[in-house]
Amino acid sequence: MTLLLHSQSLSKSFGTKTLFTDLSISIFTKDRLGLIGPNGSGKSTFLKILTGIENPDSGEVISKKGLKIGYVPQSCEFPSIPVKQVLMDALAKENLTVYDKQLLIETWLSKMEFNKKHPATAALLSGGWKKRLRMVQQLILSPDLLLFDEPTNHLDLEGILWLEKILMKEISSYVLVSHDRFFLQNVVNRLVEINPAYPKGIFAIDGSYANFLEKKEQFLQGQIQQERSLTSKARREEHWLRQTPKARTTKAQSRIDTASEVFQNLTLVQDRNRQKKTDICFSATQRETNKLLVAKNLSKKMGDKTLFEHVDFTLSPKTRMGLMGPNGSGKTTLLRILAKELLPDLGTIKEADGIKIVYFDQHKTQIPDHITLKEALSPNGDYILFRGQSIHVNGWCKRFLFSPDLLNMPIGSLSGGEKARISIAYLMLKQADILLLDEPTNDLDIPTLESLEESLMDFSGAIVLITHDRYMLDRVCNCLLSLGDLNQTTLYPDYAQWQAAQKNPAISKFKENKHFPIAKPKLSYLEQKEYQQMEKKIEVLEEEIKQLNPLLETTTNTNDLAEMCTKIALKENQIEQLYLRWQILEQKK
Secondary structure, eight states: OOEEEEEEEEEEEETTEEEEEEEEEEEETTOEEEEEOOTTSSHHHHHHHHHTSSOOSEEEEEEOTTOOEEEEOSOOOOOSSBHHHHHHHHTTTSOOOHHHHHHHHHHHHHHTTOOTTSOSBGGGSOHHHHHHHHHHHHHTTOOSEEEEESTTTTOOHHHHHHHHHHHHHHOSSEEEEOOOHHHHHHHOSEEEEEOTTSTTSEEEEESOHHHHHHHHHHHHHHHHHHHHHHHHHHHHHHHHHHHSOSSOOHHHHHHHHHHHHHHHHHHHHHHHHTOOOOOOOOEEOOOOOSOSEEEEEEEEEETTEEEEEEEEEEEOTTOEEEEEOOTTSSHHHHHHHHTTSSOOSEEEEEEOTTOOEEEEOTTOTTSOTTSBHHHHHOTTSSEEEETTEEEEHHHHHHHTTOOGGGTTSBGGGSOHHHHHHHHHHHHHTSEESEEEEESTTTTOOHHHHHHHHHHHHHOOSEEEEEOSOHHHHHHHOSEEEEOSOTTOOEEESSHHHHHHHHHOTTSOOBOTTSOOOOOOOOOOHHHHHHHHHHHHHHHHHHHHHHHHHHHHHHOOOHHHHHHHHHHHHHHHHHHHHHHHHHHHHHHHO
């Protein structure tokens, strides 16, 4: 492997906010590196420093001589010029004939899957196609290293699958920032997480996203054990300090210094182990009606285009239905019909009496930009009522990772991730029988996605979900309604079968126009790997306990004995937790 680029001890702050300190990462040929971390940890800024767009406060970036770097930002805008001209301008400095440039452009337009049905002017392309064009604008230059900032943003599922294919076939070395876990699993061979939860601010492993999760869990368990050990030592030192006379010898002073170091280390570990994440919990009405909503023969046109026809489905408590289909197939339109923002051209919707439907709009238009964070989170004063409990706005904003100092800031000045958290907070205050969620994962980091998934799986009402996050579809939904084929609207039990049906339309599926059963939970890809490794993990822990037990009989030192007892108790607790987890996974199979 050849070193392409090395960031040496980079530090960066904006105002009083420190993004990262002393950050060092090396990138080699054939590295397909996924860069992850909570919102605000500095991932996008790090990419900009690598490209030279931003300067670090300290540290340096060392690159291979003559290294060609390409960069695809989150947002991609173009002037009102032809698509082909965008690519011709990109090739302006390349030593190629006009004919060779035109041939290269046609080749890449074909790979881009661009055709006459798309606007010929770059500025008129959709967000997803602008993102594709920006990628091709960089790829056509054959960079040695390509940097992507949230490449799946604005892409529909078809676009994401296209991107995965391009990445694996056309590019050997890249760094990408992404919160799309399924995407990461498919396209990276190395993971780096930027997060103050780690002693050096980063956690890096070689391998897939599934490997990363396993190694991260092991590390976090080690951190917990370290905290317990330091807590025990701190108690002993505190006891000694209380018992020791005030007159200090040199030896005693050394012990005091050691105690101080123990207390400092304990504080650092405790701070790292208590990294906060958004606490999401939706409120269901607990209605016991068997059928919350029955849709029959729904059809809708927009202008001359028929979006869908003869759509039938029933929503019951615990139905979690994902809507599938390409852009323009009517997914958002169907959601707006269910939310009573639009009427169907044909068909009927029968609802249970007094049903409560809550709608999450992907454009977050429920909350206007001009109001303040406080007005958005607590519109009726300083307190909000959540599940019968009165909560002050200061405490409520912290639940969504906002500082009370920001309460008077206008919504329009916040980031996409912050706006998404506000929208979720807004929905949590409303009791619902049915949640309608249109791209709720946009701009959310992985910890918030995990919290959102847990809340959706615990929700006792019905859910209709639009998302390009395949990991969430696989984990949360127990059925998928596929739009886009006007001859047949089909229900599938899970993402894997929907994906297989795209390749083989004859694949087994739910029968059309039937009330479908609520499928039991199933193991996701990562849960399947976890299940397969469970027995081995238990065996390893049992063997470690077996080796520690004889030492209890021979150890005379009280502190060593206490430490060994703690280790054994910890391992026994881990085994108990593994058995509980094993049982949960077994029930989901």
